[in-house]
Structures are given as C-alpha cells and as structure tokens.
Amino acid sequence: MTIQTAPAIDMDALNKVIGQLVSDYNAAMASALIYIGDRNGLFTAMDRAGAVTPDDLAARTGQSSRYLREWLSAMACSGYVVYDPANGRFALPPEQAFCLANPDSPAFFSGLFEMLPTWYGNAGKVAEAFKTGTGVPQEQYGEEFWHGFERFTRAQFLNHLTQDWIPAIPGLNEKLQEGAQVADIGCGNGQAVLLLAQEYPRSAFIGYDNYQLAVENARKRAAEAGVDDRVRYELADVVQGIPDRYDLITVFDTVHDMVDPVGALTAMRTALAPDGVLLWTEFNVSGDLEENLSNPLNLAKFTYSASTLYCMTTSLAEGGAGIGTCMGPHKAEELAREAGFGSFRRLPIDDPFTAVYEVRPSSHAL
Secondary structure, eight states: OOTTTSSOOOHHHHHHHHHHHHHHHHHHHHHHHHHHHHHTTHHHHHTTOOSBOHHHHHHHHTOOHHHHHHHHHHHHHHTSSEEETTTTEEEOOHHHHHHHTOTTSTTOOHHHHHTHHHHHHTHHHHHHHHHHSOOOOGGGSHHHHHHHHHHHHHHHIIIIIIIIITTTSTTHHHHHHHOOEEEEETOTTSHHHHHHHHHOTTSEEEEEESOHHHHHHHHHHHHHHTOTTTEEEEEOOGGGOOOSOEEEEEEESOGGGOSSHHHHHHHHHHHEEEEEEEEEEEESOOSSHHHHHTOTTOHHHHHHHHIIIIIHHHHHHTTOOOOOSOOHHHHHHHHHHHTTOSEEEEOOOOOSSEEEEEEESSSSOO
C-alpha cells in the first residue's frame, strides 16, 4: 500500500505518527546505551569529574577511548551529557547525575535500564503467550532483572518509607519504635525489611516470598547487615496461610502481580492483630484507561507495558488472576473488601509514582 493507494491519509496525522515512531525508536536505542553506561560505571565516573575528553574518561575507567567517544556522542545527542565543541569535552550535568549516578537519589532511574535486556529477551516468549492466553513464569526473568528492580525500588524505600509512608499512619511510628511484629509479603530481595530493621531496632521482622532466588538473596543481605538475629526470610505461598500475628504487614507493588490476590489478602487480614494495619503500595495510576491517558507523566505508558511484559504475564503463567499493573485504587479497595478488610484508606501522600493505602481488619481505625 502506498500513499496513492491507501485510504484517505491525513498527512499531518501521518507525520505525527512517524515522528512518534522515530522518537520511540531513538529512545529505545538510547536506552541500550544508558544500560551500558550504567553497567560500565561511566555515569559514576563522570559524576563531579567536570568536563572530560574521551581519552580522559578512558584513563579514569580503563575502557576503550574509541567506544567512549561514540557513546559520549550518542549521550550528547540524547541530552544526557553536554558537549562543548570549543574544547571537545563532555560533562554530566548535576541533574542528570542525580538520576543516573546517585543510587540514593529519590529520582534514581538506572536500575530500570538494567532490566531492559530481560524485557527484550523475554518479548518473544510473551508474544507466544498472546496466542495461548498463558504467560511467562517468574523464573524466566533472572538475576539481572531483579537486581535492576531492586536498585530502582530502593530509592523509593530509602527516601519515603520511614519518612513519609509510616508517619502518615497514626501511631504506627511509635509502635514500631517500642517494638512490633512485622511481616513483609512479596519481600523480594528484602531491602524494605532491612531499612525498617535499621530504623526500628526493637521490632522483629520476617519477609515472605514465593521466589527462591529472592529469598536466598534476602538472607545474604540480612547476614551482611548484621540483623539476621531479628530479621528472617521464608519461602512461602502466603495464600496457604501466614503463621503468627503481626502489628504491621507490608506489601509493596506486588498485589497486582499475584496469582490469587484475594486469597493472599485474606491471609494477611487473618494474620494481622485486631489493631494491626496493612501498609500497601501500588503504582499511582488509575484502573481506567481514559484517566491514564491524561496522566501528566504518561506513567501508564510504562505501567501497561510492564504489565504486558511481566506483571500480568507472570500471574497468568500460574493460572492466576492477571490483574495487571494498572489496578488503580478502586480495584484495590474492591479486593480488600472481598478479602474481608473493614477499613481501606488512601493516604494523603503527594507522590507522582506511588499510591499508598492503609488497610485494617476492622472498620474502627486507631
């Protein structure tokens, strides 16, 4: 089909589509180079180094000057480094460094780019799942994917968990300071639990996950941090029940991934003390596509994509609900009510990326 034989083509609309495709493809190519820059420590080497030539960066990193010249040129064209043609030097501005070189920054994004090879590597498997309605199991994602996800989510936990989320729930900070029993469901590599354990030395913590690799990594981290006397990690399917009673249960960005979210939430409710609380986070998007299309950050472009490539497909691989990443607060409350919780409240936290919920067994909040 050509311009001449196609049905009425609006040339302005066509040019807009072409522009979008070129932009997305350029972004995909640049993303691969951001991955390399992160993996090879190039952003870290440039951070606060001032303006450097490719030879300077080669001397700092022990890498090929010719490769670095091409990489730096691509990063300059993408706007991640600045180039001064007067002296042939490149610099990493502090704002870009804040996002790409500082792992403690609340806007640290490099971990997401570490996940890219797995997203693309599994795309063919996901494409086959379109034909069968099944999915790609979690174990097909591997260590690099989880390491990248851990680095990305760590920034949220480090900057918001004890500073914003916990203080927003009345009395919770004080209870944890005095000594509480805490369980984290879908704990992954265990970093949220470790941050809580460091902040609240009188409390005891356990993390549950159904992925063996994550639990093994979490146990290593607890031992390295010297808190394994009061932090444990267990391999478990929480739908089968959660032992003991807890003052606080946390679940971070995992309910939408679950095979049986209502069963898991029911187990959480049963495991909470009568005055206990569930602290639950999800991506700050709607369950309604129309609302997501007007999101000022277009965050749902990421979350629908991530849902297709991981969240939904891993749930469907196990015959699960396949809710997907764009669950939204209305679906979250519906699941909580179905699981028997009496109280559901979205916390008044202004965060463009994260929605935080306080959920209690009883309708009588503290």
